[in-house]
Amino acid sequence: MVFSDEEMKKGHERAKSRREERQANGLSAYRNPIEKAQENPTSLRAAINGKCYDCIGQDGDPDWRGSIRECVCTDCTLYPVRPYQ
Numbered sequence: 001m002v003f004s005d006e007e008m009k010k011g012h013e014r015a016k017s018r019r020e021e022r023q024a025n026g027l028s029a030y031r032n033p034i035e036k037a038q039e040n041p042t043s044l045r046a047a048i049n050g051k052c053y054d055c056i057g058q059d060g061d062p063d064w065r066g067s068i069r070e071c072v073c074t075d076c077t078l079y080p081v082r083p084y085q
Contacts (some may be wrong), residue, residue, distance in 0.1 A: 032059065033083075049083045 003011070037050035039041065049051040055076075056067040069084040076082075 034058070037048055045083075048078055051078060052082050 022031075023029050031039070031047070033049040033053040037046040040046050052068045052071070053064060054062055055073075056071070059065065061067050065084045068082055071079060071082055073079060
């Protein structure tokens with residue numbers, strides 16, 4: 001899917017607005033993959049990202065994206081579709 005510059009700008013503005021709203025409510029502007037999956041329970045991509053994040057130990061690893069990218073559990077059914085490849 002290709003987005004026009006105008007659509008990209010609108011998307012960035014919506015994301016910025018949501019971040020500012022979260023901060024105004026005393027919440028962290030950052031949401032981890034599990035929180036994102038909980039907020040959008042019908043998204044398969046969010047569920048996969050959340051499961052991979054959970055599997056590698058969540059925030060215990062400061063480079064959790066790299067750990068997911070370098071996952072060695074090739075027999076996992078999510079391995080071919082893991083995020084950050």
